[in-house]
Amino acid sequence: MPRYMIQRRFPAGLHIPVAVGGAEQCRSVVEANAEHGVTWIHSYVSADKTCTFCVYDAPTPEAVRKTASVNGLPVDTITEVSVLDPYFYV
């Protein structure tokens, strides 16, 4: 399955509480993704929390957009990526 890096912007900042509410938010995203065969691997968040880089496994870019709209998440760019491991060459 292709892997994608999805860039999302949150002008007001992304705030996921480190508590029950945050766990609930993440769980509901993961569940909605599963219905479309999409897996959220993990994300990187900018220091000011206005931008995230999310690594996803998904069958198609359309599935990525579909789940984003179901979850109410913005999508700025979707880039198909593969892993480059620098230590592989050492």
Added chain:
Amino acid sequence: MPEHSEFLERADELAILRDELAAIGPRGGGRLLLVLGEAGVGKTALLRRFCADVDARVLAGACEPLLTQRPLAPLLEIGERAGGDLGILAASDARPHEVVAALLTTLERGPTVVVLEDLHWADEATLDVLRLLARRIDAAPALVLVSLRHDELDRLDPVRVTVGELPGPPRRMTLPPFSLAAVAELAEPLGLDARELHERTRGNPFFVTEVLAAGGGIPETVRDAVLARAARLSPQARAVLDAVAVSPGTVEVTLLEELAGGELDGLEECLSSGMLTVDGARVSFRHELARLAVESSCPPDRIVALHRRALAALGAGDEGDADAALIAHHAAAAGDRDALRIWGVRAGERASAAGAHREAADQYARVLDTPGELCSRERAQLLAALAEERYMTAHLDGAVTAQVEAVACLRELGDDRTLGDGLRRLSRLLFFAGRTAEGEQAALQAIGLLEPLGPSRELAIAYCNAAQRYTVTEDLVRADRWARRADEMVELTGDPEARMYALVNAGVIRSQTSLPEGHALLEEALARAQSGGFEEQAGRVFNHLAMWPLRARRPDLAEPSISAGLDYCGERGLDTWRLYLLALQAQLALGRGRWEEAGELAHEVLLDPHSALLARSWALTALGLLRARRGDPGAEQPLLEAHAIAAPTGEPARLAPVAAARAELAWLGGSGDDIDGLTAPALAIVVERSSAWAASELAYWRWRTGVPPGVPQELLTEPYRRSIEGDWKRAAAWWEQRGYPYEMALSLADSSEEGPLREAHERLLALGATPAVAIVAQRLRKRGVRGVRRGPNRATRENPAGLTARELEVLALLTEGLRNADIATRLVVSQKTVDHHVSAILRKLDVRTRGEAGAAAVRLGLTDRPA
């Protein structure tokens, strides 16, 4: 062994089934539920137990584990029980939609549980029945329970595809294997090691039960367990067991008696041991796994002897063709070629009539595969039938191969009339397979053979075929010439099928020069095709009623044709045409700015194994263009695939859209292609054929990227001509009026004024057209405009529905109850712009009315945001 063993740990499932049944209304509100699980997990046992004490009528039927099944096997069984029209229809040559209509009538009688077992073995017609039933289940007071082994199905298996696409989607219930605790409860009284038994059987209830019934140790495999149990039977009982083992599904007691040589003494022992079960006058193994184990342990000579007896018994009686597939199965297993030839062909014809084309093709192929001296004429007929069935299941390469062989056969026979007709059929298949040049050659060869024989139905159809070939490539001069000869021949022969064919051709030819006149002709052809029962032609007409208006950017004409066509073709299982229409709908949705829908439809077409090559090329073009316009990855691949399909066809309707899409992708920065080189080959063809819309589309993209358009002025259609002339205002108005938001915004962006550029920017942002937004933003910045957004970020996509700032403003005013005209005044924009925003809001919030939009705004907390 405790009788209830199979129902351990099934209390929850039974409760769910009872709840589902209780939820059914007295006159409707039906439901469909899938019962999933591996072989032997107890699906059948659970359903039988549930049905045994429900307070409703039960109609149950099972699919059969025959290599080539009887079409509609479970419906035959249900029909026998229900009687009435359904009983008659299922046993005759009825089509799936007729069977469903009769079933629904039967269901009106009151709450019913319908059980369709072992769907993993289903034939194509049964799958069609399920699909149609699922669509109408809400109107029937019925609980439909469908069991299947979903784990054994390949991703592209038709059963899996059908189940995956059922509307609803229906509730699924997966039966887990027994837990260790349950196995322990059963094993411990017998002194067996529960942990070992659970591990060896992986908790599979059937396996566990067999081990317990066999006594002794714990065997390695389920087969060993079954055979250990069978080994304890007396020789008479074992003889009965073998006789049942050669009969997939169930076997009538009377037939069983003949198979067992008149001796049924052992039957009682088999039943009391629990290896066989009896239902009315039919006997079967308790499970297919047991049948397979016993069959595989039976000596080959005994198996053949039993199949011969079955063949003699069934083939002699006047069982009717309903059992042809079963008889052909015995004939094949008995190695009786003559019988297989007779029954295989009858079974194939019956499957074909029921719409089970995959099974029909399998039957014909099996007969053709048997070595024997079939005479050429028979063989040619059978090959042609195989080609037709393969065409019906969109297996085009296989269809061409079979028809080529049929033609070779006919050539040997030296009968020009049948050879000419065979070549005409081959020509059609070659066209469908995208092999245009070869198809054209075959079409002309057919005419060359038939003409000297004088007027005939075959010649009339051969002329029609040639005319159709040239209408597809938009070679209207040639198309017209053959169409006129076809008309003369139709008058001479008066053949109704040829007349229908000629009428459709006339409509298609006319649609290319004058859309309204062509459309009217096609409407007339449609009415006649429907009343005359020419379903295949009707499917073709729907396709043309959608395709030509769509090409001329007339969604008002295309949209109703697509939805009516989808209903018609869906009901009748005309899958090839249904998928063509879905591909056209994907293109339409893309044009109308319904991008998410476009993506979903394109994927639906591409995932369906029935999609013809040419339907795929349309879906691929829509998908590639969608990704290009969104700036998503993977735009080029589908366009290259579509190009590979379109290139050998020489059809303007296929070549131009793909070339234009690739040019657009290059313009948007998604590929480094040279636009002149990319569009020139298609351009040469479409200009030569005077295909106005195809030529205009290509000219437009060449113009946009600074390449000379290369199309005569008089061939250019309005919106493109306006753009090329620099009249962006009229071009934008034209697209706006036809309802193409993306094209409209691109036209606005051709302005050099700040206002229209800003509006283009805004509209492209709303569509999520990121690469085009960047292009327009750059134009704005060049004009010294500051603070231009580069993508759909910043102010947009902050809310769950992804509304833009402007749309939020409009929504706020709309929620206050303002009319569009008032909103326009308030925001100092045209009313058209407000109309546009309002429809975008309704679409994004997935609501139909302004009232619903207001409610959604409150629910989503959108209205109290600062605009």
